[in-house]
Amino acid sequence: MTLRIAVIPGDGIGPEVTRAAMQVLEAAAERLGVDVHLDWYDYGADKYLREGVTLPPEDLERLKTYSAIFLGALGDPRVPDMKHAADILFGIRFGLDLYANVRPVRLLDPRLCPLKGVERLDFVILRENTEGLYAGMGGIFKKGTPDEVAIQEDINTRKGVERIIRYAFEYARARGYRSVCMSDKSNALRYSGDLWQRTFWTVAAEYPDIQAWHLYIDALAMQMVKRPQQFEVIVTNNMFGDIISDLGAQLQGGLGMAPSGNIHPGRVSMFEPVHGSAPKYAGQNVANPMAAVLTAGMMMESLGFPEVYRAIEAAVVAALRAGVVTRDLAEVLGVSPWGTREVGAWLAEHVRQVGGSRVSGTGSQ
Ligand code: IPM
Ligand code: MN
Numbered sequence: 386m387t388l389r390i391a392v393i394p395g396d397g398i399g400p401e402v403t404r405a406a407m408q409v410l411e412a413a414a415e416r417l418g419v420d421v422h423l424d425w426y427d428y429g430a431d432k433y434l435r436e437g438v439t440l441p442p443e444d445l446e447r448l449k450t451y452s453a454i455f456l457g458a459l460g461d462p463r464v465p466d467m468k469h470a471a472d473i474l475f476g477i478r479f480g481l482d483l484y485a486n487v488r489p490v491r492l493l494d495p496r497l498c499p500l501k502g503v504e505r506l507d508f509v510i511l512r513e514n515t516e517g518l519y520a521g522m523g524g525i526f527k528k529g530t531p532d533e534v535a536i537q538e539d540i541n542t543r544k545g546v547e548r549i550i551r552y553a554f555e556y557a558r559a560r561g562y563r564s565v566c567m568s569d570k571s572n573a574l575r576y577s578g579d580l581w582q583r584t585f586w587t588v589a590a591e592y593p594d595i596q597a598w599h600l601y602i603d604a605l606a607m608q609m610v611k612r613p614q615q616f617e618v619i620v621t622n623n624m625f626g627d628i629i630s631d632l633g634a635q636l637q638g639g640l641g642m643a644p645s646g647n648i649h650p651g652r653v654s655m656f657e658p659v660h661g662s663a664p665k666y667a668g669q670n671v672a673n674p675m676a677a678v679l680t681a682g683m684m685m686e687s688l689g690f691p692e693v694y695r696a697i698e699a700a701v702v703a704a705l706r707a708g709v710v711t712r713d714l715a716e717v718l719g720v721s722p723w724g725t726r727e728v729g730a731w732l733a734e735h736v737r738q739v740g741g742s743r744v745s746g747t748g749s750q
Pocket of ligand 1: 661
């Protein structure tokens, strides 16, 4: 069986970190005897500015034929309204109904955590990914006048809330976590909070082996700084999940270390680092490719190859230990910085061992 991956490097640092990630992926797949075929797609700001094309509906259909999609990053100062990024990113998330945004927080080297005395972190933020404030419902009334009104609706459906909560309990069970913490703002947001509360405790009753507990989102943010070790699985809505996943990223060494997956079990899913396109660092060979590299590992794990993830994560751990890091981490570790390409090549070399190449591909890069 050949895994077919659609690769969208995107904008800014996206292409650099994606090249490194795919290099490491190819090395790991080769070593472990997994057939991987990469098709590269040039969706992003350049294509949008050149051709006026973001992600046409027929292209979304084509993406559905892959085993998985890998996305580097989107966002470009030449497109201030982020029109192309919204079309492509939300086009894929919503268009493929990828309702679970999975954002693990694993501390791969204790020196990377900015908090004192934290040696180990292993939890996951599960962010509802298809509704809430991101549903795009609302509008502007009397635009540009002194009476202007902007409304952004927070959509919470029973089905949408239930499936992400159920995903959280299944995730906990499958990975040996013993607790799920649901976080909302039900003390202030009565209607959405009511639906999340009722759904959470109803679903929780079906999983007596998993401890269910709750924190308001503001208290959760505080606890993530006070004692992040207490968390295992956190489940929350789209907006809160967005915010706390940047906090989670920093706990594990910054956005350069945070991978994520946009998942609908059983369907083609999309994997992207949590970080954005960081335009000011683009093309300088300074971006940290580790988030993208770990994201490629997550993709392989979700495709049924956990050994590929383990090989990739072990390479990242070894690189951190050896001080093979880009400048965002070099200062923290007290070493001199390596370039994006050089870190990628080192990681690929680390995972590469005996075994013939079974990796093929088309397109540029
Ligand atoms: C993320 C990003 C996106 C989001 C932006 C780029 C729209 O911040 O994936 O966390 O808000 O979902
Ligand atoms: Mn975000």
